[in-house]
Amino acid sequence: MSFRLDPATAINDPHGITWGMHPIAWRNDDIKEIGAFNTLEDMLLDLADLGYRGTEVAGWFPAKEVAKQRADARGIKIVAQWFSSFIVRDGVDAVIPEFTATCEYLQYLGATRVVVSEQTGSVQGQRDVCIFTNKPVLTEEQWPVLAAGLNRLGEIAGEHGLTLVYHHHLGTVIQTKAETIKLMELTDPDKVSLLFDTGHAFVGDGDVMGLLQATIDRVAHVHFKDVRPEKLEESKRLERSFLDSFLAGMFTVPGDGMIDFTEPYRFLIDHGYRDWILVEAEQDPAIANPHEYGAKARAYIESTLLPL
Template sequence: MSFTLDPTTAITDPHGITWGMHPITWRNDDIPEVGAFNTLEDMLLDLADTGYRGTECAGFFPPKEEVKAASEARGIKIVAQWFSSFIVRDGIETVIPDFEATCSHLEYLGATRVVVSEQTGSVQGKRDVCIFTNKPTLTDEEWDLLADGLNRLGDIAHAHGLELVYHHHLGTVVQTKAETIRLMEATDPAKVSLLFDTGHAYVGDGDVMGLLQACIDRIKHVHFKDVRPERMAESRAANRSFLDSFLAGMFTVPGDGTIDFTEPYRFLVDHGYDGWILVEAEQDPAIANPLEYARKARAYIESALLKA
């Protein structure tokens, strides 16, 4: 095992893209007992051993001083962190203090992105609500509130050296291609960018490339997540929630599901994208061993994408 990332054997992309892996592979914040046996150190050792150069913050992480020391010791970059905003429900003035604290935390860790998702009315964390037939929506007035609030958060993020990247997400007010495009059109491109997630695009609309092509000029962060269509169909038929769907195996790492990542990867490269791509898959680590799936994803990345 490699205890510190070796740059000479890490994933090296000829187009300047940097590859990392999201901590949700090791532990889940929405269901704390899922992966509770994994620690920050477990994750960092696996990342160093498999050659991923970075990751994002998670709720199970220890205090920032410990995170900084541990990640630097292993040679792993902290890239970003999720922030749940309630701009529509609570008002932007209520949201700002927590957002400021998150940005300060990320600045200390040397991150470059803050991932924002509007959680007003969200059903993504409700286990008694079917993710395929229920989602919140916004009125025209609420769309304006959200856009104006995100623009203000974008200014705050920039003051901390961060880009605000909005995460379109199942079960939220910005889930579909149409909703994501509307948000991008309503916000200032100098202040609000997009996190493009293949898994949410596929499950939400069945269309990965449509959203990518429509929003390519706003994308500053990427998650590559695959989908097992048979498990998705089972979850849809069973009216499962988002959480129960992923526990049933709906998501997996690239190369283990149905999405052909060669097309979105090539499109990103052809349009000059040279930021981070993080491998991500909400799974139960007791069933899907994180180290095994990290290796599986790397093998696919190098054989199907980097050599294509």
């Protein structure tokens, strides 16, 4: 195993994309016992050995000084971190202190974006709520509140050298293609960008390319996540929650499910996207070994996507 990322053997994308892998493959923030046996060192060593150049921050990371020292020692770039906003519920002024602290933390780590998802009314973390039939919906009065709040957070992110990328997510007020497009229309493109996630687009609407084509000018960060069709149908039939759906195996890495990633990859390249794509799949690492699945995703990337 390589103890430090070797640029010569890392994934080298001829189209200028930088490939990383999300920490959720190793450990879960929502169900803390899932992957609790994995440490930051375990993840960084796997990333270095697999040839992924970066990752995001997870809630289980150690103090910022320790995280930076260990990531730097392994040659792994820390790119971003998730932030749960409650702008509609609490007002943006109540959100700003914690958001500013997150931006300061990310700036220290050398990250370039902060991932925001509005969690007012979210059911993504509730194990007794079906993700396919229950989701919060914004009222007409709440839309401008959320948009104005995100614009304000985007200003703060920019002051810290970060791009705010909004994450459309199952079980939240911004899940569907229509909701995501509307949010982009209501927010300032200089302050709010989009994190495009193939898995959430597919499960949310059954349509990956429709959302990407409609929002390509706002995409500043990308997650490539695949979906197992039989597990998706099973989870719908059994009315599972988001958490129970991923524990049952609904998500997997690119090349192991039903999404054709050649379409979104080619579209991103053709429209000038030259930034990060992170392999992501919420799975139980005790069942889906992160190193094994990271290697599987890399094989798919290099055999199917890079030659395009």
